[in-house]
Amino acid sequence: MSGFQRYKKILDLFSEERSSWTVLEISKSLKTPSSTIYRIVREMVTAEFLESASGSYFRLGPAFIKFNRIIKFSDPLVRAGQPFLKKLANENPITSVNVLARLYGNNVMCVADYKSPSFKKNTSYQRGKLMPLIYGATSRAIIMQITGKRLEDLINLENFKSDEDKKNFLKDLKSDRKKGYCFTEGQVDKGLIGFAVSISNKKLGIEASLSSIFNLDDFLLEHEPIIYANLTTYGLLVEKYINEIFEDIQKYHHETNSIR
Amino acid sequence: MSGFQRYKKILDLFSEERSSWTVLEISKSLKTPSSTIYRIVREMVTAEFLESASGSYFRLGPAFIKFNRIIKFSDPLVRAGQPFLKKLANENPITSVNVLARLYGNNVMCVADYKSPSFKKNTSYQRGKLMPLIYGATSRAIIMQITGKRLEDLINLENFKSDEDKKNFLKDLKSDRKKGYCFTEGQVDKGLIGFAVSISNKKLGIEASLSSIFNLDDFLLEHEPIIYANLTTYGLLVEKYINEIFEDIQKYHHETNSIR
DNA sequence: GTAAAATTCTCATTTTATAAGAAATTCTAG
DNA sequence: CTAGAATTTCTTATAAAATGAGAATTTTAC
Incomplete structure (x- = not known):
């Protein structure tokens, strides 16, 4: 155990x-010896990454709330998509x-909902929650942009449950890529269906998705074109805003750098 | 620069x-040499506390969103008060x-709004934001419980601007303590007024406040008793729920410890 | 007030971080 | 596609810091 891992293992x-x-x-x-x-732990309490609670218990500290806020108000994906x-x-x-979601290591994480x-119904899609990489439209719209x-x-x-499963997954991925959107039924939460489109920005390294999740019981086939149209429209809009934010950031860094 | 500070300084x-x-x-x-x-930075990217963006820029990583979520769903103050x-x-x-706020080092941090x-109007009170310790009712209801x-x-x-200022502050603190609630006008945001009550739980080490902020223009003197009554009622309710959550946690730890 | 629990401290030893520069890789503009 | 620049990783001896066992101290609970 060394370097940052020393601290990460405790937080985890x-x-x-x-x-x-x-x-x-x-x-x-x-x-590890006490x-x-x-x-x-004392170090991390000083840094507010942990805090002491009652008894002799410790819990996560307020630093996470602070940095989370900074991300919320500055991350291009969240800023562009949230509204x-x-x-x-x-x-x-x-x-x-x-839901707005993105790749997080080997999982997909919801970053806004x-x-x-x-x-x-309660769904598994809530900000900060990790989702499986291969189940659900939300995740599929993210991996379908990776090659x-x-x-x-x-x-x-x-x-995968079987090689058969894996093959099917890859086949579906291909056809979704052609269609430009994903649909899955009950892969993450029973009784729910999901539609999703990809969101990406190469320069910002964003590999994400925008998705809508519905109750299967509410859904009629005639809804599909509207859902699809909405997702596509807003997906493009989010990408456009990400781009604008990117340009703002560039401009800002250019200014701050030239001043120095 | 050593220990956790090494990492904290970068995040800050x-x-x-x-x-x-x-x-x-x-x-x-x-x-520090590059x-x-x-x-x-590489270590922190691996741990997802930073992530690489475009150009050769790095930004805060998704670990903060993840841990923030854990706090949101488990911190007794947030869990009890948010609803x-x-x-x-x-x-x-x-x-x-x-607003629910609490002490964070030498500042007050909003933990739910x-x-x-x-x-x-936009206010300064948003989740994750740090507030001055000595201005605003929200903060005063927190320090008035510290002695x-x-x-x-x-x-x-x-x-403090002057010694006079400091004296007045301490005098106000005393009288607020007697009254059981705080009122301030325009100390944090111009045109806004705030009312606040203390929230505390010794066993959990919680030193916090519950506050309501209004537009000065909307406010009539006849509103005051209602505002005060609401804050007091909900303040007590939040404290009661914190206590229940505390007991749940205790029970849980008792169980998990006895299993081992 | 006292015993138990929690926390800090001490210090010799082991492990890890540091930083300068070389080497490798990735980007960029023509 | 390619040269040059920018970015990133690697190598290394040396300096610095972390470790952990146990003692010492402080806090807590009854």
């Missing part, structure tokens, strides 16, 4: 299900959850 | 105004911004 213990740990628990879990963990999610929800013919107020060795590497890390 | 460069940096810029800014920064903010907004006699849809040496230490770090 914290989850929604288990959000507070004592030093002794951490020490056992990482098989005197060492005490020192590291459109509500509009998309309002224009969809039936009640929906609308808007649920119509009338949408009842070659990179795609191969990503796919090889996944556990 | 990133802000809403300046959200992407090249290695060379970081290197200059921290007066070969060192390259290594550190009441909207209710509070709806029961207030005039349009409002409603709900703005009535009809509230026009003795701890209070002294906190206050001594602040720059």
Whole structure:
């Protein structure tokens, strides 16, 4: 355990299900002497990445809330896409959850979401949540823009039920790429269906998707063209705004650099 | 520069105004050789605390979104208070911004906010934003629950305009403590007024506040008792829920510990 | 008030980080 | 496609920092 990993391993213990740990628990879990963990935890408390709670428990610190905010207000994808999610929800013919998601390591992470107020069911798509790479339209619209060795590497890390499954997945990917959008049914949450389009910006290294999720029960075939049209329109709009934000950033850096 | 500080110093460069940096810029800014920064940045990219953007720029990584989510769904204060903010907004006699805030080092940080849809002005109170310790009702309701040496230490770090100012501040603090709530006018945002009550839980180490912010123009004296009653009621309710969450956590840890 | 638990401290030893420059890779403009 | 520039990684001896066992101290709980 060295470098940043030393700290990361501790942070990775914290989850929604288990959000507070004592030093002794951490020490056992990482098989590291408690005197060492005490020192590291103290450092992280100073930096506000951890904070002490009651008992002798520690939990994630407010630094995450602060940096999350900075991302929310400066990340080009979130900045460009967030404002459109509500509009998309309002224009969809039936009640929906609308999601911006992107690649995060070997998973897909939701970075912004808007649920119509009338949408009842809980979905797995909420900001900050990791999603499987190979299930759901949201994820598929992201990987369908990746090709070659990179795609191969990503796919090889996944556990397909069978070789048959893998073949089908790759075939679907191809046809979705041609169609320009994805559709899946119940792959992530039962009773829900998803439509998605790709969002990308090479210069900014953005590989993402915009998706709308509906209750299967609400859905009629006649809705499909409207859903598709909405996603396509807003998808392009988001890409356009990402570009504008990119140019702003460039201009800003140019200015700050020339001043120096 | 050693330990976690090594990493923290880099992260602290990133802000809403300046959200992407090249290695060379970081290197200059921290007066550290670029070969060192390259290594550190690479580590942080692997851990997803940074990510590479276009050009040779780096920005904050998705790890913050992930951990922020875990906090949002597990932090007792946020979990207990978040659901009441909207209710509070709806029961207030005039349009409002409603905020949960807590101590964060030597500042106050907003950890949850709900703005009535009809509230026009932008306020400084948004989740993740740091606020001054000595201005605004939101902050005052937090420090008014701190006493003795701890209070002294906190206050001594602040720059008061004059000794007179400091005296007045301490006097106001005393009288607010007696009244049980705070009121300030235009200390943070011009044209806005704030009311706040304390939220605390010793066992969980929570020193926080619940506040409602209004447009001065909308406000009539007859609103005051209603505002005060709402804040007090919801403040107590939030504290009650924090307590319940605390007991849940205790039970959970008791179970998981006895299993082992 | 006291025993147990939590936390900090000490220090010899091991491990890791540092930084200068070389080497390799990636980008860019023609 | 290619040369040159910019970016990034690698190599290395040396300096610096982390480790962990156990003692010492502080805090907590009853």
